Amino acid sequence: MRIHLTAITNESRFNFSAPKEEAYFKMLGEDELLASRMKENHFRNKDKKSRLSLLLTKSGSHENVSPEKKPPAKTVHIAPDVALRWSNSFEELMNHSDGVETFTQFLRTEFSEENIEFWLACEDFKTTESATKLLSNAKQIYAVFIDKEAPKEINIDHTTKADIEKNILQPTHFCFDVAQDKIYGLMKRDCYPRFLTSDIYLTLTKRKGPVTMTRRRSRSFVFTKRAEGTAAWL
Template identity: 65%
Template sequence: MEALLFLFPQFNYMAPKEEVYFKILGPEDLQAPTMKDDSSRQKDKERKSRLSLFLTKSGSHENVSPNKKTNTTTNISPETALQWSDSFEELLKHSDGVESFSQFLRTEFSEENIEFWLACEEYKTIDSDTKLLSKARCIYTVYIDSDAPKEINIDYNTKADIQKVIAKPTKSCFEAAQLIVYNLMKKDSYPRFLHSDIYLRLTRRKGPGTNMFRRRSRSCVFNDRGEATTEPSAW
């Protein structure tokens, strides 16, 4: 901790994460994208490299928030966890489901997907134009920019469309990127999550040999021992 404070004296661990990013990156990084000379680009890369290194060493930027929940999965019942297998949409309705899914994505080094999706959901609820601009630039700097420390995997055209409007963002400016990330998680990460140790431990919390109710899912069903088995989709 002391070493981190020495390296980043401007960092305030109790500040909101948007403020933290702004202080580390500097106000010039939050301006609308413009043509820069070589020295400016080099300085930008150095700042973002320091931020990327810090986020990696600290185990992803969710550690910045002092209000982050810990051990949220300890009190989840098997019945509740089994509901998450109904659909990806059902999983996202439960805060514990989102946290468990986030834990799984961290094991695959793809936690930026759920973090970006959640940031976009929060972004769409902002009413203040000033806060909307601040949040949009934060999302762009952390997830969209080519030098972003947690860059998401979206196509060039989608990224270019966001770059064009980031100086005057609208509530819908991230919708295309959010949909791409959503479908990636739903089709790729979510099926693997249902077969992961993280999820299976939650569905077996009553212990071996305990009868569990069967619940059909698009991805799997659970037998009487709470084990996940693949089965042809009913849809």
């Protein structure tokens, strides 16, 4: 009789028509079920954050998404004459590794470093060799810089975003080119002129005022202090 009652009790505790996992959690109780699900969500969120932060370690400012937690700036020794050449053009600045690093430091002060970080990520993306990595890296760039909830969302138009969403399904090395060109143009028109008048750049060039674009001067006629008071060509 005791055996029969035990069988009935056990049968009432389990619904064998339900999935095995559900029956198992009913046996553990509601507390254990909640704890298990919370643990699963914790590791899932942790894995997502790890994947999103992969690209954020590509450059000096990529360690932290929060602007309140910026890494210390690197101390770079740059000759003033080298820094002065960066005022010739934005292209010359971006073709110099120290120029890119210095420009990145300036953008941090304006809380707009996501622009240079996206540009650098695209440059690195173009060197990807494996097709598998190409897809993975494309999704990571989208998650970090393009998605509406991206931690470092760049300012591009809706049409460009929509095109990228389609392109990354079967990505090529050029699927971010349009967005990259837009960000490059934005930095050139908007950020670069302010960079040339910033304290960061003026300190490097040992100047106290804004740097003007370097131009060659034509031969000019000037007066020199001579006894006979005649003019001389220099």
